[in-house]
Amino acid sequence: MSLFGDGLEAAVQKAFTRPAPKSAGAQMRYLVRQMKGTRAVAQLLRVSQRTVERYVKDEIKKPRPHLAARLEREVKKRWQPQIRARARQQAATTGGIVIDTRARLGYTAPIGSTDEDRVRHLTVALPPQYAARLFEAQEAGAGDAQLQQIAADALKEVYFQDGGRRAGSLEDVRFTDVQHLEFEL
Numbered sequence: 001m002s003l004f005g006d007g008l009e010a011a012v013q014k015a016f017t018r019p020a021p022k023s024a025g026a027q028m029r030y031l032v033r034q035m036k037g038t039r040a041v042a043q044l045l046r047v048s049q050r051t052v053e054r055y056v057k058d059e060i061k062k063p064r065p066h067l068a069a070r071l072e073r074e075v076k077k078r079w080q081p082q083i084r085a086r087a088r089q090q091a092a093t094t095g096g097i098v099i100d101t102r103a104r105l106g107y108t109a110p111i112g113s114t115d116e117d118r119v120r121h122l123t124v125a126l127p128p129q130y131a132a133r134l135f136e137a138q139e140a141g142a143g144d145a146q147l148q149q150i151a152a153d154a155l156k157e158v159y160f161q162d163g164g165r166r167a168g169s170l171e172d173v174r175f176t177d178v179q180h181l182e183f184e185l
Helices: 003-013 024-035 038-047 049-056 065-078 081-093 129-137 146-158
Strands: 097-108 116-128 172-184
Touching: 003 065, 003 081, 003 129, 003 146, 003 172, 024 038, 024 049, 024 065, 024 116, 038 049, 038 065, 065 172, 081 129, 081 146, 097 129, 116 146, 129 146
Parallel strands: none
Antiparallel strands: 097 116, 097 172
């Protein structure tokens, strides 16, 4: 599970204008339409082609928990691509992104300052360039560590240095032990 990647995905999904299909049959029919065939869906979900066909015809109604989770994840990944793209574009160009986190934050600074790590709860509006960096890294397949580093850089500039008005000698922000993380577009 990717905490940062899932958080970004959840923020984008809040922009959906219509709810994604709920029943297993409707989800399966949607995937079959999107992927143009039952064989591709069967390979994606790691089930037999016949199983996919039975869901499409509503012969099977209730999937096993692991299949239900995979099915929902794959549908949401493909649901309303234009709205998803528009939400990301708006966040990356004009709107920015809000990060709400409870994590251990500390920093590297010159001797004599209080750079001790401590748990902080922050809700910070990040400028559009950081939203763009987060979404670009996510699309490029970046792992949680890279996304976490981008978020740490953003918090360093926006929260700790206040856009250059304070803590100018701050070198590096440590963003660890994330207890809560939520993004809002």
